[in-house]
Amino acid sequence: MTDALDRPTSILVLGGTSDIALATVRALGSPALRRVVLAARPSPGRDEAVESLGRDGFPGVVAVDFDAAATASHEGLLATAFAEGDLDVVLVAFGVLGDQQDFEDDPDLAVAAAQVNYVGAMSVCLRSARHLTDQGHGTLVVLSSVAGERARRSNFVYGSTKAGLDSLASGLADALHGTGAHVLVVRPGFVRTGMTSHLEPAPLSVTADQVADAVVSGLHRGSTVVYVPAAMRVVMSGLRHLPRSVFRRLPI
């Protein structure tokens, strides 16, 4: 149970080694937090994440094997995680960015990205929602992206996967209204992380810590959607309404 001061006692991170995921766990850290489950593929990065959280005094940090594309394994993983105790926050933080040109050259790569970003995320979101409803409380935090708001020439495959995920999460938020479970959709702009280190930062770019802080304040306020930075909400509102002929020519 998240306490009266909005401090979770337990967090499940799906995609538990991403920069944003770890920053969010750290931002949600408090004496109340006693269980952190990092679900990710086995890797040195995952071991390092468990160790570094432990070093920083986080109790009860464990890693479990999770493959976002292997949807058949998701139910077992989630059932086990919830059976071991209530989960106050489930953070869906996995995704692949890919390269637009590669996707167009090899559509199999695009399909694989969609399997992770959309299909895999849909699988864990719907299943987590059921478990959260069954326990009568908890928040599903879904990392979407402003890239999903309007497809851009430069990354519309990635954008379309996030568009699908964002629609799913937004609809789920309405479906869960009144169940005690909540959905928080997080729409960051360009985040400077390991996943984007090869790219030139876009305007209004943010750090993983800023995304984490936005998640914390979204949980405080009980928001359904947060943009990071907050100004991105206005920017995207403008971009959404630009005529296509203008939008296409924008250098974004």
Next chain:
Amino acid sequence: MVATTPPTLLTGWGLTMPSRAQLVDAASVDDVVTAVTSAGPRGVLARGAGRSYGDAAQNGGGVVLDLSALSGVELLDDGDVVAGAGAMLSDVVALLLGRGRFLPVTPGTRFITVAGAVAADVHGKNHHVDGSFGAHVRWVDLVTADGTVRRLDRSGPPEDVALLDATIGGMGLTGVLTAVRFATIASPTAFVRVQTCRAPDLDSLMSLMVDDDAFRYSVAWVDGMARGARLGRGVLTRGDHAQPHDVPAGSLGAATMTPGAPTFEVPRIPFSPLNRLSLAAFNEMWFRKAPRSRDDELVRLAPFFYPLDAVGGWNRLYGRRGFLQYQFAVPDSGGEVVRTSLERLAGMGAPSFLSVLKRVGPGRPESPLSFPIAGWTLAIDVPARTPGLATVLDDLDEQVIAAGGRLYLAKDSRAVPATIAAGYPGLSAFRAIRSDVDPSGVFVSDLSRRLQL
């Protein structure tokens, strides 16, 4: 047939941390037995009037029993009351007053249930003299996890007495109470003879309270927002039931109290009118309107015991984000923690009203989760939205524990398991009794899960 309603979001009085549960109206003890024996994986919990502040009366995903149908109240010839679990203290008081009697112990609201009074082992302004509610319980009927209805009598076999004592203060985790028999006291008039003293700072207030033992009732309101030299200034009111010769002829027949609704209901408003300015002004006014010193004032029972009951839904004044009440008890040697708490909370400018300081008499070590321990107790309301509150309260927890004190489970909404375990050395004994009578963990609450009770 057990009536069920659609799953419902429940919160405590602080309006924080909602969870959804299946509310089941139990019309009879048989209904309670049915609900207990058919419990699902998320278990069962009885809920009284929902006046605990945090998550004590919630059971997310499970069944929450509403026992308001079990509301019978009977006054026996020997002055004892037998009441259904769901009977409100307001109904009991209404019955008792006409017969010249009163509750042995009452908290600051009469809108709680009899079973809730037992489960939280509530205390009142007479704790330093009369102990907590549990001290006056003769027997309870408890539906245990195996579906049996057990009458646990104070004069019964030791295992029954042990379970009765664990149930007193046990927060509903030993089973479902369905009926309670408890003693009452004489209240020959509808009045309390009150002495009021105004204390300009905490030292003078606390030294005034040292001779509380001369009074049956005593409580101090403290200005939780006053700082510096005025830190801890307060108004101490003490008294006892007025005797017929204290009361002017003609007033004697008026020994009544309405059991029903409050006189004023707080409307649903989207924002909180309580802020630093309005509450500082309120506290100033409350302090100034009290006489510097006054003896032998006759005050009616309702405004003396239940000043806030006149305002229905006052918890909504704190707005959508809700509030919490921080209440701890410390032994006399830990009196400094009272000062530190007021300093820290006033220092962060948290808007707070009606902080309450009280002397506490000996506790009930035989009731492992009963809150009171001899010394002091302080209760402070704070809006949940107050920035930096978590850190300040975590620090205060450490000082309370270091002083040999503890937090009140009926008020808690943010403590951590280690703080509760350190404050309640009887917790392991409580767990042993619970695993004995409820080995599969039928009785659970959001509180018990959060605090790993």
